[in-house]
Amino acid sequence: KAGVTQTPRYLIKTRGQQVTLSCSPISGHRSVSWYQQTPGQGLQFLFEYFSETQRNKGNFPGRFSGRQFSNSRSEMNVSTLELGDSALYLCASSPKDGSYEQYFGPGTRLTVT
Amino acid sequence: DAKTTQPPSMDCAEGRAANLPCNHSTISGNEYVYWYRQIHSQGPQYIIHGLKNNETNEMASLIITEDRKSSTLILPHATLRDTAVYYCIVRPYYNAGNMLTFGGGTRLMVKP
Numbered sequence: 205k206a207g208v209t210q211t212p213r214y215l216i217k218t219r220g221q222q223v224t225l226s227c228s229p230i231s232g233h234r235s236v237s238w239y240q241q242t243p244g245q246g247l248q249f250l251f252e253y254f255s256e257t258q259r260n261k262g263n264f265p266g267r268f269s270g271r272q273f274s275n276s277r278s279e280m281n282v283s284t285l286e287l288g289d290s291a292l293y294l295c296a297s298s299p300k301d302g303s304y305e306q307y308f309g310p311g312t313r314l315t316v317t
Numbered sequence: 318d319a320k321t322t323q324p325p326s327m328d329c330a331e332g333r334a335a336n337l338p339c340n341h342s343t344i345s346g347n348e349y350v351y352w353y354r355q356i357h358s359q360g361p362q363y364i365i366h367g368l369k370n371n372e373t374n375e376m377a378s379l380i381i382t383e384d385r386k387s388s389t390l391i392l393p394h395a396t397l398r399d400t401a402v403y404y405c406i407v408r409p410y411y412n413a414g415n416m417l418t419f420g421g422g423t424r425l426m427v428k429p
Contacts, residue, residue, distance in 0.1 A: 208360075235415050237415055237416065237417075239417075239419075246419055246420075246421060246422075247355075247361070247404075247417075247419035248419075249416050249417065249418065252414050252415055252416055254414070254415075259414045260414040260416045262416075294360050294361070296360070296361075296415075296417075298415045305363045305366075306361075306363060306415060306417065307363070308359075308360030308361045308362065309360050310359060310360055311359075311360055
């Protein structure tokens, strides 16, 4: 079975721009979660989608948004990029609600200049 | 979710057992202990989880104290590839979501 895939793997953007990151979960998995990882703040939860509905949201500004499609693929969008948004963005998928095991993708490394 | 405390770093000799402690003194009755690890530049990887009994799988063993206030992850024969940051997380097994709250973790360095 193919793992979680994230595209693109690397991205460089300028302050003020917007960016869209994509995540394809493992086939059959219905839950997709997004995390931001920075050296200063560590791994922080952004949001989670289950069957196209956002179920949980972390403490991030409204510039961070996401969605999930009927095929469980998910996208996250960051508008009006700031330097502090430079981070590794990780996507994880789970086969069901409350699953003890989540499968993480390799991440998208976003650099904002 | 209950808070966990882990040492920031540990060293282990290759081939020896690595014992990574985790304190979760405020854990509640419906919360499980999960362990993940993150090898440099990769996404976190699930290792093992448990409620109150000791658990073992092909990667590691998890020892949970009787009062459930602390646990130890054991890598029986550490290799250089086990060098990673190890995260101990407590959360309900079933709730309305799959959110994980990561702490600082323990940076394990396996040395030849």
